[in-house]
Every structure is written in structure tokens, then in C-alpha cells.
Amino acid sequence: MDNLPDFISREDLHQEPIERAQTIPSSWYTQPGMSELEMKAIFSNEWQLAGHISEIPEPGDSLCRNVAGNPILIVTDNDGHTRAWFNVCKHRGGPIAVKKGTKSVLQCQYHGWTYLMDGSLRGVPQWDRVDLFDKKDFGLTPVQCQIWQGLIFINISDEPRPLSSVIEGIDKRISPINLEEFRFHSKVSYSIACNWKVYIDNYLEGYHIPIVHPELAKMLDYGNYVTEVEEFYSLQYSPFSDSGSDNIYKTEDGEAFYYFIYPNMMLNILPGRLQTNVVIPVDQNQCIVEFYYYYKDPVSDKMQPIIKEDIAYSEKIQQEDIEICEAVQRGLKSRAYDKGRFSVERELGVYHFQSLIKRSLMNL
Numbered sequence: 208m209d210n211l212p213d214f215i216s217r218e219d220l221h222q223e224p225i226e227r228a229q230t231i232p233s234s235w236y237t238q239p240g241m242s243e244l245e246m247k248a249i250f251s252n253e254w255q256l257a258g259h260i261s262e263i264p265e266p267g268d269s270l271c272r273n274v275a276g277n278p279i280l281i282v283t284d285n286d287g288h289t290r291a292w293f294n295v296c297k298h299r300g301g302p303i304a305v306k307k308g309t310k311s312v313l314q315c316q317y318h319g320w321t322y323l324m325d326g327s328l329r330g331v332p333q334w335d336r337v338d339l340f341d342k343k344d345f346g347l348t349p350v351q352c353q354i355w356q357g358l359i360f361i362n363i364s365d366e367p368r369p370l371s372s373v374i375e376g377i378d379k380r381i382s383p384i385n386l387e388e389f390r391f392h393s394k395v396s397y398s399i400a401c402n403w404k405v406y407i408d409n410y411l412e413g414y415h416i417p418i419v420h421p422e423l424a425k426m427l428d429y430g431n432y433v434t435e436v437e438e439f440y441s442l443q444y445s446p447f448s449d450s451g452s453d454n455i456y457k458t459e460d461g462e463a464f465y466y467f468i469y470p471n472m473m474l475n476i477l478p479g480r481l482q483t484n485v486v487i488p489v490d491q492n493q494c495i496v497e498f499y500y501y502y503k504d505p506v507s508d509k510m511q512p513i514i515k516e517d518i519a520y521s522e523k524i525q526q527e528d529i530e531i532c533e534a535v536q537r538g539l540k541s542r543a544y545d546k547g548r549f550s551v552e553r554e555l556g557v558y559h560f561q562s563l564i565k566r567s568l569m570n571l
């Protein structure tokens with residue numbers, strides 16, 4: 208806690224029950240330097256969603272992702288296992304890719320050093336006369352990688368808390384749905400002019416739905432909309448309203464689960480569909496939100512119009528959310544605003560998220 212900058216006061220880190228709590232101060236959303244602090248306090252320690260095994264089904268398939276500011280390479284090896292390393296060559300820092308025409312060799316894209324699937328250095332072209340060089344000292348640096356229900360999580364810390372302790376209980380709650388059964392369909396990225404926490408705060412409450420998304424409000428049974436919180440995640444849950452006129456999921460049985468997993472991941476689970484969102488800070492005023500769409504059946508003719516409608520609908524909701532989030536960022540920057548309060552009935556998820564942010568900063 209002694210490592211905190213001046214704009215974070217001890218008083219603001221204090222935790223109060225929701226009935227009395229204030230929201231985190233606007234400076235946490237607007238101060239230059241906050242992003243670096245959060246990278247250290249939060250993103251360098253927490254698990255990050257990096258994809259789904261259906262994106263890399265065959266040996267040699269790979270994903271390049273940026274996780275907590277680090278380039279990461281994720282590969283399916285010849286035994287079908289998922290492996291991950293920092294995507295940084297030990298020669299002069301170049302990026303690695305699976306070598307064309309092979310399934311088992313990784314090759315640097317700069318000067319062509321090659322590595323085996325266990326990360327060890329194999330081939331070093333034009334290396335005669337180099338002294339005191341042992342290949343064993345130049346293997347790729349592995350990164351913590353775990354799979355849960357087909358989702359790939361990365362943690363750049365050497366000793367992270369177990370992923371199972373973060374997501375504990377989700378399996379049981381969504382059963383018989385198993386996210387491993389879904390297949391990747393597509394990805395959409397949005398660049399948004401707001402702090403990453405503004406986007407997450409907004410995701411975490413249904414309070415704004417009647418005003419910002421009037422059409423969605425008609426579809427959801429807003430009166431029965433509930434938020435449940437666990438240590439590291441929260442769940443918003445809403446039964447579909449029978450009266451919804453244009454609900455594309457109406458013919459299927461089931462419920463909608465909207466999970467937020469600290470610090471920046473969302474799993475939106477509907478019958479036959481999984482949409483994941485990852486919110487990536489760029490700087491205090493900007494974030495990137497990535498939407499990944501997965502379906503149980505992404506290819507059949509029957510599903511094509513349904514998928515098209517699903518993505519178009521999400522796009523519409525997303526545009527409404529982007530507009531309000533960017534306006535909120537302008538509001539937070541104004542000298543008129545510092546701290547607000549929470550609706551006990553409707554903003555438990557936001558309170559929970561902000562309490563975790565405070566906890567991470569206190570551990571610095």
C-alpha cells in the first residue's frame with residue numbers, strides 16, 4: 208500500500224457496506240498513470256481469457272494474443288495439448304509463429320531461430336564462431352495456461368492463485384451446458400473512448416436497461432432480474448419474458464446467464480450460444496472490447512439466419528452501450544463529479560467489482 212501514488216487516498220480504499228458506500232472516485236477513471244498502476248496491481252496477477260480450444264483444433268494451430276501487455280503464443284501440440292509461451296524470441300525479441308509446413312516447429316519471424324514444441328531452442332542459423340553459447344539457456348519462457356470448459360486462460364504471474372478458485376461454482380450453475388461444446392464463429396473488436404472500468408461498471412448493472420436499451424427491456428423480465436456475487440465473479444440472470452415479441456431464442460428452452468469474471472471478462476451464455484467479451488485497457492481514456500461469438504452449431508444452414516440476427520442484435524445493444532459509456536467518461540472528467548452512490552437493489556455487481564479493484568490496489 209506504500210507504493211500508491213498521491214491521487215489514491217487511503218480513505219478511498221476503505222470498504223463500506225453497499226448501503227453506505229461511495230463509488231470509486233472519478234480520478235481513478237481519468238488520471239494518467241492509473242493504467243500502469245492497474246497493470247501492476249491487477250492485470251499482472253489475474254487470469255485472463257485468451258480464447259477457446261475450438262479456435263485451435265488441430266496440432267500446429269496457434270493463437271497470438273496480447274495478455275496484460277505481453278505478447279503470448281498459444282499452440283495446440285502434437286498430442287492435442289494446449290501450450291503457451293511469451294511470444295518473444297530469445298535472440299533479439301522477435302515474434303514466433305508455427306513454421307509453415309510443419310506442425311511441430313516454432314520459428315521466429317525475425318531471423319529464423321527455431322524452437323521445439325516444448326519451448327527448447329533447436330535451430331540457430333549462421334551461428335558459427337559464437338562463443339560461450341548454450342542452447343539450453345535460450346528456450347522460450349512458458350506462461351501459465353489453463354483450460355476450463357474449453358476456454359483458455361493465461362496468467363503472466365509465476366505463482367497465480369488457482370484458476371479453479373476464481374471460477375468455482377460456475378460449472379454447477381450452468382449445467383447441463385458445457386462451454387466446451389461450443390465452436391468459434393467470429394470476433395468483433397470495438398475501440399471505445401472510455402476507461403475500461405466505465406465499460407465494466409455499465410455491464411454490471413441492469414439499472415440502465417429501461418433507459419438505454421428500451422427494446423431489450425421489453426424482452427427481459429426486468430422485475431425478476433437478479434445479480435448474485437461470489438468472491439471473484441458475479442452473475443446477472445434474467446428469465447426471458449414470454450411476451451417478448453422478437454426474441455430469437457424464444458423457441459429454445461433455457462435461461463440467460465451473464466457472468467462477469469474479475470477483472471475484465473464476460474461470459475454471456477444463452478441457449479446454443481456463448482459470447483465472450485474481454486475489456487482491454489489502452490490508457491485512462493480508451494479501451495478495446497473484443498467480442499467472440501461461439502455457437503453449438505455455427506455451420507448448418509438452419510443456424511445462419513439465427514446467428515446473423517444474434518450478431519446484429521448484439522451490435523445494436525453494443526452501440527447503445529458505447530454511446531452512454533463515452534458520455535459517462537466525459538462526465539467523469541468534468542470538475543462537477545467526484546464520487547456517487549449505489550442502488551442497493553440494482554448495482555450490487557458494480558459495487559462488487561469496485562470493491563475488488565480497491566482490494567487489488569491495497570495489495571500493492
Ligand code: FES
Nearest residue numbers: 296299301315318
Ligand atoms: S529475434 Fe528471433 S531469430 Fe532473431
Ligand SMILES: [Fe+2]
Nearest residue numbers: 409419420528
Ligand atoms: Fe447496456
